[in-house]
Amino acid sequence: MVSSRGSLPKGSESVRRDRIEEDIYVFVSEQYAQVTATVLLTADGAIIIDTLPFPSETREVVAFVESRLGPRSVRYIVLTHHHADHVYGAFLFEGAEVISHDATRDILLRVGEPMLARAKQTTPALAEVELRIPDITFERQMHLRLGDRHVRFFHTPGHSPDAISAYVLGDKVLIAGDSMMPVPYIARGNMAQLRRVLESIKALEPDFVVQGHGNVLLRGEVGESVDQSLDYLDTITERVRALVDKGAPARELQNISIEACGLSRIPLDGLVSRLHLDNLVALYKQEIARREAS
Secondary structure (H helix, E strand, O other): EEEEEOOOOOOOOOOOOEEEEOOEEEEEEOOOOOEEEEEEEEEEEEEOOOOOOOOHHHHHHHHHHHHHHHHOOOEEEEOOOOOOHHHHHHHHOOEEEEEEEEHHHHHHHHHHHHHHHHHHOHHHHHOOOOOOOOOEEEEOOOEEEEEEEEEEEEEEOOOOOOOEEEEOOOOOEEEEEOOOOOOOOOOOOOOOHHHHHHHHHHHHHEEEEEEEEEEOOOOOHHHHHHHHHHHHHHHHHHHHHHHHHHHOOHHHHOOOOOHHOOOOOOHHHHHHHHHHHHHHHHHHHHHHHHHHOO
């Protein structure tokens, strides 16, 4: 895997670019949570899976593709789910069709514009963003062939109900979206579904896994990373239930460190600790509600 740097105007941070296979590149945001965008180049155009959080970063992806294939050469933009950090760059790919799960389109139609308006109020860098609504959607799976690429998209709920992943057949590259992250994130999702998705990723035995945030996983790392994620989910479940058993208040969740649950606090520039606390809070509320309903 070869790493290089793109360029932005003076005063901006550059985007990291990794080549993981011939004509398959991963761009990693340096400005927010190491969000990833994957570029598949073909003789008939490009497929982009997810975009980067800010227009300044996504423009690097646009410039790279145009330098290789020419203007307006991106044929498809694929959104792995509706979360803002993955979708706001889609407006920059004029002429490309946008693909997503059925639910992603429904969510963006329902709440996308209000969410974007609020984001613009707090984040001036998003001022020019225009929401793109998916043109092509599917429920369970979809196959896309472009040039010599054959990509299978399939529903992988857990992190979010509309999540999808993409598998590049032949190259054995899995673009997992946020179904794979340095810490599994279920605060707004479903743990049982995510567990099943993680187990299916391990069974697939891909040569590379592009996580929604953070570094690309090599084949020898995938099984271990999945096992660590599953162990983490087991551990936080046990720790939260133990707190609820003894009637402890929610503030004691802050005493359960991510290291005590088997993962490092270093990835994503430390953001994983906040995600970890979000997980604990969500589980605590779910456990309290479950017991009150029983």
